[in-house]
Amino acid sequence: MRGGKTMQNEGHAQIDNIKTMNHLLPIKKRDSVLSRMAELLEEERTNIKTINQQDIKNYSGDDLAMEKRLLVDDAKIDGMILSLQQLSSQNDPIGVERFNFDHANGLKIINKTAAFGTIMIIYESRPDVTVEAGGIAFKSGNKILLKGGKESLQSNLKIVELWHQALKENTISIEWVEYLNYNREETQTFLEKPTQKVDLIVPRGGEQLIAFVKKHAKCPVIISGRGNNFVYVNAEADLNQALSIIINGKTSNISVCNALDKVLIDTNLPNWEVFAKQIIAELQHKNVIVLGDQSISKIADVPQIESDLIWHEEFLDYKIVIGTTNSDQEAIDKINKYCGGHSASIITKNDAVAQNFMDNVDTAAVYQNASTRFTDGGQFGLGGELAISTDKLHQRGPIGLQHLVTNKWYVYGDGQIR
Template identity: 40%
Template sequence: MSYIETISKAAKSASKRLAIMSEQQKNKVLLRMAEHIKAAQEGILKANEKDLAQAKEMDLDDAFVDRLTLNEQRIDDMVNGIKEIVSLEDPVGNRRSVTTRPNGLEIEKMRIPLGVICMIYESRPNVTADAGALCFKSGNGVILRGGKEALNSSLAIADAMHKALQENDLPKELVSVVDNPARELVTELISQTDYIDLVIPRGGEGLIKFVSDNSKIPVIQHFKGVCHLYVDKDADFEKALKILENGKTQRTGVCNALEGLLVHEQIAGDFLPLAAKMLQEKAVKINACQRSHGFFLSPILLPDTEFGEEYLGLEIAVRTVNSLEHALEHIDQFGSHHTEVIVTENKDSAELFQRAVDASVVMVNASSRFSDGSQLGLGAEIGIATTKLHAYGPMGLESLTAEKFVVTGEGQIRV
């Protein structure tokens, strides 16, 4: 039996133990995971230093290094994320009534774990803690295959979580980490149909495409984040500028950062000079359409066919649009179904935008940076699904479960 098959089979077997645990038992283990991660902070940061040194040798870009970097605050965020997961209701076992049949049969649906989830991700060591905790609480085993760039950090985090599992007489295979970063093992991993129930790739466009094209197991895509801010003709400029600054500059190397600014033509002459001043102060590189070009200092002229880039840095595309409908057309053509934002004081325009935009998260008068599981009350997220089967948007506990029919009778038979 190969290395990958051994890991996969062990995870499947271990998941059976987890599926019958009570919420109280799971929460007890999760709290110990959080405590062990905090206690191991020094070792985790040392492991992360090794990964960062390798990243420097590989000359990886700033956005990648930012996602890779751990510090005390980010470890505290991992710990607090696990604690918030503990505070959330366990969806497993929840029932909802469907109908009562004329013959008296009670038809319900019950939430159940998916089984074993395989996470394939790049550069983000915090995914190890987030995915491990979310899968554990929702009753799923998880196999984590991070990129070689974050391997030392991921193994250190997983080791802390394994201590909590072993303290409670649970198999460490409930949170498995593939410790061999060889690329060819990914192909084998996404072929384990007997043991793995769902694959979630999280990373660059190349990784997502490879997994989607080659997996024999159902895949939920966490695709790129080409997020737009549309400033409507009825926008409050102060709100719009704050949301633009926060969405573009607060943290650039993340999928919920803004990559596009759309401005209604009726207010472009008043708003764009304000935006240009702020963006220049923040050293943001501007790619502008012909109609927006003149408001900025030394922008790059961007043809109308070349929008849709995920910059992951201090860079943004700007376009003046004719109307709300024109903004919707642009988003439909260049968006990535991740997060879209409108700033407007017009309730009808806001509601139309929310209904019409095909994105997993749609914001009105709020920063795109809130498109995050922890910010939306999910505790943490295993990813942001940009496909619609079976989840759409940040995937928390409920998204990691399915429903089965449960039928209760009193001896009825079919005639």
């Protein structure tokens, strides 16, 4: 790698049982590294928080969501440790049989899951990704190239130092987890002319980062897309549920892609104007800037949106747009036109209406009577996530351990020719 800017060369002399990165580590070895990494995070908890405060102090931007994602506190470290513990307890995702066929000529044909090889993760601000995404990639038998943002550099370097310690203590080459301390120009050069084989790239961050990676990458890219999630309040909604779900979706954590940005209210809802005013008052009480479409701005003292283009925006801020719709189909059409393909929720007591909505809304996750904040690998029982994909190939929604694999065909014969 270029200019000594990676952390790959340290300690190679002590490693004698792994000479190449071209083979799969035994599952016991992988699990042992994950378990040891969890222990090291606990042992180094205070140091990690202290180093992270350096990154916090050095951050000079005005992006509130990025600053919130940058912070590593006890809750974040607890989450990192839990994700590693869950990963180490899960079954090996490699070698799982997907298809078995006995050919008429005697060939036995089996399809099994296989590791990609080398996965590059490019992300902004979140040091916990260095643990969670790195752990998922490693458990699934892949080498990891971690490219974090400059705002979280010191935190990331400390965490990668712990990765390397866990690897070396298990007599495994530290090349399995590599940190790329590149600036933007160096990253672009690597994407266009990689100095080592890269099989898959996953960008986690804003739209500019994703566009940058898609433009320059020479290998497959899984898009961990934006949110811009919707809640639709149907005419048969439980209004107490609706209010609680909207407040939770918007205010529990503004810095995440599963946060709520848009609300649609069915005008067939009895006294919808009263309900709309109640939502607005509750949101404003929590310091959320509320914008409305023409119908909402007429009945409440909120600014009217200047353009329909705002329906496309993901805010990652204390900001929300509330609008009205005249039918379930109109709500479905509007969500499909403007949403980011991430999550959408319908609030209704009518299960048939909900099922129609969920079948026809084109998002990775659809909900009935629940907050979009649950679109998360841990919450979905995956034991963490590499990213949340808004692509449809090869996996949609949270990418967990069992999804970070490709496949391979095993064909057993006895001299058959065609």
